[in-house]
Amino acid sequence: MxxxxxxxxxxxxxxxxxxxxxxxxxxxxxxxxxxxxxxxxxxxxxxxxxxxxxxxxxxxxxxxxxxxxxxxxxxxxxxxxxxxxxxxxxxxxxxxxxxxxxxxxxxxxxxxxxxxxxxxxxxxxxxxxxxxxxxxxxxxVEFLAIGAHAVRRGGIGADDRVLVAGAGPIGLGVAIFAKLAGAEVSILDLDPGRLEEACAIAGGCQPVKAGDGAEAQINRLTGGDGFDAVFDATGNLASIQSGFARVAHGGRYVLVSVVNETVAFSDPEFHKREMSLIGSRNATSEDFRTVTAALKAGNxxxxxxxxxxxxxxxxxxxxxxxxxxxxxxxxxxxxxx
Missing domain, CATH: 3.90.180.10 (Medium-chain alcohol dehydrogenases, catalytic domain)
Structure with a gap:
């Protein structure tokens, strides 16, 4: 063999x-x-x-x-x-x-x-x-189930404004299932070609080009309030730490990617938002079933x-x-x- x-x-x-x-x-x-x-x-x-x-x-x-x-x-x-x-x-x-x-x-x-x-x-x-x-x-199914699990962990619904940082396969899976949950979804990435394709595949998401001008665009998209849920799927420490400031008051921050480093954030900024910080690891049988159903439905x-x-x-x-x-x-x- x-x-x-x-x-x-x-x-x-x-x-x-x-x-x-x-x-x-x-x-x-x-x-x-x-x-x-x-x-x-x-x-x-x-x-x-x-x-x-x-x-x-x-x-x-x-x-x-x-x-x-x-x-x-x-x-x-x-x-x-x-x-x-x-x-x-x-x-x-x-x-x-x-x-x-x-x-x-x-x-x-x-x-x-x-x-x-x-x-x-x-x-x-x-x-x-x-x-x-x-x-x-x-x-x-497995990689898409990671995205489905993260969306379930984040409790995403139709009234949510969502930002997904990272337009790779895992971030794409998050965006797809956040859209299927009815959320308004934006995707943040450095690569403009990958960003455009991910937004199209996930079903009409709003692209946000990382780098200079990203925060101004985020403010325009959210009226300065930030996103109800932010997902990080970059595997990049700087990106993860930047994401805290993009979460709306009362919002959730879901860490899908993992880095072999210590993540630091401002405790006053975290507390004044009453932010929920959520880890999302792998997937469960429920998420596998969710993905299988979405694939069968042609979504x-x-x-x-x-x-x-x-x-x-x-x-x-x-x-x-x-x-x-x-x-x-x-x-x-x-x-x-």
Whole structure:
């Protein structure tokens, strides 16, 4: 069996490994699609805070069932979505319905080897029915679910003015589901081309070009009041710290991205707004269902989101190139047929 391993920062190798042996309660699946995420680029570049090398990356996965236990709810040949968050099921978070932030969570492709491989064995609870979605669509559910989860955490509704900082795939997912919730959405980004495309894909969002003039435009958009909810999906410390001042009095600030640094903010500014500061990590089964329903309803234009493709044998060339040249890149997909 072939795998793609990041052996150290800046180094990818195609390796040969033994085919996995299914354990009790597990299902053996064949990987059919792998979405390449910003996390994968960060791992390749040595910027991820929660990882040890070598690592087989890949957590945005569509798969085909190869082997199950005798009482499985899944059938051989069935296409499935993979929930890559492996949780313990017994910690305080898990028992209170939040396995996405399990105290001992293991995310495929980060804490343990992931899906840039031909086959993998996973707990059956981490398989999600495809519900008739295409393999391409199945491989986008996970990253979109992160956006759906953040929007749910932020309690977004039709009366909200929302700012999403960062027009990458995660920020795009946040914008899409904030729009579907009925909010008035603006997107902030440095790259004008990416910003324009994200605003169009999410359904008519207002673009805000980061840099000189951004705060003046934000004031014009909000009458100087700020946004009811601000989401940061940049993974940039300066951006996160700037976001506090963009939140309206009584508003919410949702941190979707993570940085390996300490975030500082003005306590008087925070308190006078009675601001809610919310962390949003990963996604839950509820969010996977929300995304699946939106894809089935045709509310997400996949043909504009999946912009780049490669196959298993070329990923060691293409991923390093895309890490440095993201011109026109929204979502890259690895096809295994």
């Amino acid at each position: 072939k795998t793609v391993a990041c052996t150290r920062p800046g180094q990818l190798e195609i390796r040969t490994a033994a085919r996995p042996v299914r354990g009790d309660g597990e299902v053996r699946v064949r990987i059919r699609r792998v979405g390449i995420c910003g996390t994968d680029f960060h791992i390749f570049e040595g910027k991820h805070p929660f990882l040890a090398y070598p690592r087989v990356m890949g957590h945005e996965l569509a798969a085909e069932v190869l082997e199950t236990g005798p009482d499985s709810a899944f059938g051989t040949g069935e296409h499935v979505i993979i929930n890559p968050y492996l949780s313990c099921g017994t910690c305080r978070a898990c028992t209170r319905g939040k396995p996405n932030c399990c105290t001992s969570i293991a995310v495929l492709g980060v804490h343990r080897d992931g899906g840039m491989c031909e086959e993998i064995c996973l707990p059956e609870q981490n398989l999600v029915r495809s519900d008739g979605l295409s393999l391409d669509a199945c491989a986008t 997400i234009p996949l043909e504009r989101i999946i912009t780049h493709r490669t196959d298993f044998d070329k990923v060691t060339e293409d991923l390093p190139r895309w890490a440095h040249d993201k011109d026109g890149l929204i979502k890259a997909m690895i096809t295994l047929d």
